[in-house]
Amino acid sequence: MNIDKEEFQRQYLDKVAKLHGKPLEETSDGERYQALSSLIRDYIGQRWLLSRRRQRQGKQVYYLSIEFLLGRLTDMYLINLGLRDTVAAAFFDLGVDLAAILESEEDPGLGNGGLGRLAACYLDSMAAESLPGHGCGLRYRYGFFEQDFVNGRQIEVPDDWLKTGFIYEFRRSDEAVEIRFGGTVTPELNGKLRYRHENYESVLAVPYDVPVVGHLNDTVNTLRLWSAEPHRTDFVCSATNRNDCLKTIEYKNDVEAITSVLYPDDSTRDGRVLRLKQHYFLTSASLQAILADLARRDIPLTRLSDHVAVHINDTHPALAVPELMRLLIDEHGMGWDEAWSLTVATISYTNHTIMPEALETWPVDLFQALLPRIFVIVNEINERFCRELWQRYPGDWDHIRAMAVIADGTIRMAHLAIAGSHSVNGVAQLHTRILKERVMSDFHQFYPDKFNNKTNGVTHRRFLIKANPQLAALLGETVGEQWVQYPCDLLGLLPHAADPAFQDKLAAIRRWHKSKLAAQILDATGVRIDPDSIFDTHVKRIHGYKRQTLNAFHIMHLYNRLKADPGMDLTPRTFIFGGKAAPAYRLAKLTIRFINALADKINRDKTINDKIKVVFLENYNVSLLEKLLPATDVSEQIPTASREACGTGNMKFIMNGSVIIGTLDGGNIEIRNAVGEDNIITFGLTADEVLNIYERGGYNPWDIYCGDERVKTVLDQLVNGFLPGGPDEYRPIFDSFLHHGDHFLVLKDFAAYVDAQKELERRYRDRRHWLSMSVRNIAHSGKFSGDRTFTEYAVDIWRLRPEAPVRCYCSADED
Numbered sequence: 033m034n035i036d037k038e039e040f041q042r043q044y045l046d047k048v049a050k051l052h053g054k055p056l057e058e059t060s061d062g063e064r065y066q067a068l069s070s071l072i073r074d075y076i077g078q079r080w081l082l083s084r085r086r087q088r089q090g091k092q093v094y095y096l097s098i099e100f101l102l103g104r105l106t107d108m109y110l111i112n113l114g115l116r117d118t119v120a121a122a123f124f125d126l127g128v129d130l131a132a133i134l135e136s137e138e139d140p141g142l143g144n145g146g147l148g149r150l151a152a153c154y155l156d157s158m159a160a161e162s163l164p165g166h167g168c169g170l171r172y173r174y175g176f177f178e179q180d181f182v183n184g185r186q187i188e189v190p191d192d193w194l195k196t197g198f199i200y201e202f203r204r205s206d207e208a209v210e211i212r213f214g215g216t217v218t219p220e221l222n223g224k225l226r227y228r229h230e231n232y233e234s235v236l237a238v239p240y241d242v243p244v245v246g247h248l249n250d251t252v253n254t255l256r257l258w259s260a261e262p263h264r265t266d267f268v269c270s271a272t273n274r275n276d277c278l279k280t281i282e283y284k285n286d287v288e289a290i291t292s293v294l295y296p297d298d299s300t301r302d303g304r305v306l307r308l309k310q311h312y313f314l315t316s317a318s319l320q321a322i323l324a325d326l327a328r329r330d331i332p333l334t335r336l337s338d339h340v341a342v343h344i345n346d347t348h349p350a351l352a353v354p355e356l357m358r359l360l361i362d363e364h365g366m367g368w369d370e371a372w373s374l375t376v377a378t379i380s381y382t383n384h385t386i387m388p389e390a391l392e393t394w395p396v397d398l399f400q401a402l403l404p405r406i407f408v409i410v411n412e413i414n415e416r417f418c419r420e421l422w423q424r425y426p427g428d429w430d431h432i433r434a435m436a437v438i439a440d441g442t443i444r445m446a447h448l449a450i451a452g453s454h455s456v457n458g459v460a461q462l463h464t465r466i467l468k469e470r471v472m473s474d475f476h477q478f479y480p481d482k483f484n485n486k487t488n489g490v491t492h493r494r495f496l497i498k499a500n501p502q503l504a505a506l507l508g509e510t511v512g513e514q515w516v517q518y519p520c521d522l523l524g525l526l527p528h529a530a531d532p533a534f535q536d537k538l539a540a541i542r543r544w545h546k547s548k549l550a551a552q553i554l555d556a557t558g559v560r561i562d563p564d565s566i567f568d569t570h571v572k573r574i575h576g577y578k579r580q581t582l583n584a585f586h587i588m589h590l591y592n593r594l595k596a597d598p599g600m601d602l603t604p605r606t607f608i609f610g611g612k613a614a615p616a617y618r619l620a621k622l623t624i625r626f627i628n629a630l631a632d633k634i635n636r637d638k639t640i641n642d643k644i645k646v647v648f649l650e651n652y653n654v655s656l657l658e659k660l661l662p663a664t665d666v667s668e669q670i671p672t673a674s675r676e677a678c679g680t681g682n683m684k685f686i687m688n689g690s691v692i693i694g695t696l697d698g699g700n701i702e703i704r705n706a707v708g709e710d711n712i713i714t715f716g717l718t719a720d721e722v723l724n725i726y727e728r729g730g731y732n733p734w735d736i737y738c739g740d741e742r743v744k745t746v747l748d749q750l751v752n753g754f755l756p757g758g759p760d761e762y763r764p765i766f767d768s769f770l771h772h773g774d775h776f777l778v779l780k781d782f783a784a785y786v787d788a789q790k791e792l793e794r795r796y797r798d799r800r801h802w803l804s805m806s807v808r809n810i811a812h813s814g815k816f817s818g819d820r821t822f823t824e825y826a827v828d829i830w831r832l833r834p835e836a837p838v839r840c841y842c843s844a845d846e847d
């Protein structure tokens with residue numbers, strides 16, 4: 033956008049006066065933020081309108097996701113509009129602290145973790161690549177809970193992110209659609225597959241559109257978030273009829289509950305009916321709007337798949353398959369076969385996990401009662417699919433039952449998604465291989481051409497340019513500003529990897545961020561950390577397979593060594609944790625309490641001369657991650673191999689020059705292949721080794737407990753009063769390792785992890801060597817750009833022609 037500093041200042045001061053009726057000097061940071069965001073909204077509105085007009089032609093992509101973990105938007109809008117430098121200079125002249133203003137923005141947390149943040153990254157990439165790709169999600173009244181610590185324990189506080197309004201949303205009540213739940217269906221006498229749906233509860237889905245601005249281009253795409261509202265006409269509340277009044281209130285509460293909370297649990301099934309309601313609400317509303325738009329564009333439905341691609345982000349929106357069938361058949365009079373081939377040609381599906389408990393299934397009775405018409409369609413899909421299977425595997429009932437969409441009273445959403453889409457992709461090469469060879473091997477044999485890999489990628493614009501502007505500037509000076517459009521230009525850093533002058537600049541930037549973070553941590557936790565220590569960061573959801581306990585056990589072991597030998601030569605290290613546990617996941621919550629207790633114990637011990645510090649930062653979210661990325665030396669990516677589908681934190685850290693210590697899992701493997709074995713520290717069991725152990729029914733953790741003194745000491749310290757807390761407080765953790773089989777193989781990998789940590793420290797001590805590793809990580813991060821991944825989706829799956837394809841010399845390896 034072309035606007036100079038003086039003009040911006042004039043417009044901003046004008047906005048402040050109009051909104052607040054007082055001079056700038058008297059306004060709070062919050063009021064200043066309101067004025068800035070309101071001005072940005074004005075700038076975007078006009079561009080949005082023009083972009084929509086231009087986009088009327090051409091194929092549109094709709095990315096359906098139950099989560100969009102957006103993070104703060106204002107700074108991203110400024111960057112993408114090309115206004116950040118102008119605005120920073122304008123505020124500097126006005127004596128206003130832009131950073132403080134930006135901190136007043138709420139962080140919209142409409143997602144739990146990886147899957148939701150990836151969806152947000154792809155929105156950014158689609159707009160950056162000038163492609164018409166839109167998000168469809170839910171406008172949760174309360175986002176992902178805020179995490180407070182009380183006595184080291186996680187307390188969940190509702191995230192009231194809309195309390196002061198969300199300036200960047202545009203309510204479009206004229207485009208509201210009706211969603212029907214419950215009721216009865218009866219076959220129409222004249223049409224075999226037509227049904228009459230009656231006595232249902234009707235809910236209004238009202239869209240709120242959020243603009244998604246492309247980076248330095250004219251594209252403004254749309255993230256459409258649906259909100260559930262009662263029908264106004266159903267408000268019957270008179271003084272004379274109390275019953276009607278109560279019913280009305282009940283109806284209103286029921287309806288509003290649909291979009292009131294984001295489920296803070298991404299691995300288990302909870303609040304079942306409400307959750308299924310959310311899934312249907314999202315898919316039905318989105319598909320109705322998509323078909324309405326097609327009609328507005330005068331495109332016949334028979335050409336649907338030429339003009340529309342619907343992508344489902346894991347199985348939460350898998351009801352798109354039967355819902356699209358319903359709309360085509362019931363509302364538009366199409367026959368089954370034509371509707372089915374259009375549905376399959378339109379829909380594509382990404383799988384994001386092989387964790388068995390996260391593979392969704394629904395009990396038939398629950399499903400049928402809530403979505404009777406959809407159930408009839410799913411049943412028909414299942415019957416036809418089983419007939420096809422019978423043709424291929426005549427008489428092999430076990431095979432057919434294993435692949436059926438409905439079996440043993442449950443509906444398997446992944447099977448529905450695979451049968452009803454033309455493409456199924458995993459999110460890293462290893463993950464896709466496990467899908468093809470193990471978890472979905474039957475389906476892969478049946479539909480070999482549907483399966484493909486799309487290794488995840490993330491946006492450099494948020495996680496480097498926004499999070500680390502100083503590094504972004506250094507990269508621009510060194511390899512040219514074009515790296516932003518072509519992140520693979522970062523390979524141009526390689527000749528500078530061993531250049532002391534370049535390394536020193538990089539080190540100075542990191543040191544500046546470390547000292548800033550140290551001050552913030554002191555402020556937030558009261559713990560003083562040394563900016564010259566190694567900053568070792570482990571931030572992600574708290575889960576058994578992500579193995580925060582492995583990290584904690586190594587810290588305990590280091591501490592034990594230091595206590596035994598206070599003069600031990602150890603490079604000072606600060607271990608930083610962050611992450612939320614699902615409220616119902618007791619062991620994960622206890623892990624937080626355990627690490628906080630460990631931190632307390634270590635940080636208070638004056639005898640270890642501050643050689644180790646441990647902090648667990650509250651309320652990990654996108655904004656906190658952005659502060660940690662530029663200050664981190666070592667990034668912990670240590671899941672049990674085979675469990676982490678890809679991981680995306682790993683990519684965000686390497687683009688900021690952190691070095692990974694990690695297992696050979698998911699995206700780590702491809703990062704190792706890209707940066708080279710010497711620039712990452714890997715350890716532990718491979719995925720095949722882990723899967724073989726699982727196939728054998730596990731292993732005996734007592735062998736390790738009894739055979740490795742270090743492990744025994746650490747585990748005993750969980751239950752012998754070593755840690756602050758109640759006598760048996762941490763016993764469930766102890767039991768999970770020794771009495772419940774150490775399912776995530778923490779003890780099995782312990783020795784290898786300790787060795788890897790030693791190797792890491794050895795390398796860190798050679799400062800020049802470490803910095804060259806750091807540079808090489810940044811240089812190879814271009815391959816993990818979401819623009820690259822998105823271009824692959826666009827070309828291979830959605831069959832779009834990107835106008836400005838990413839240069840492909842560092843594209844991901846073949847499947």
Ligand code: OAK
Binds near residue numbers: 150488680
């Ligand atoms: C959440 C709910 C259900 C299924 C999967 C998830 C999820 O967040 N999966 C994560 O997706 C990320 C993006 O693809 C991956 O990087 C993570 O490895 C995966 O756990």
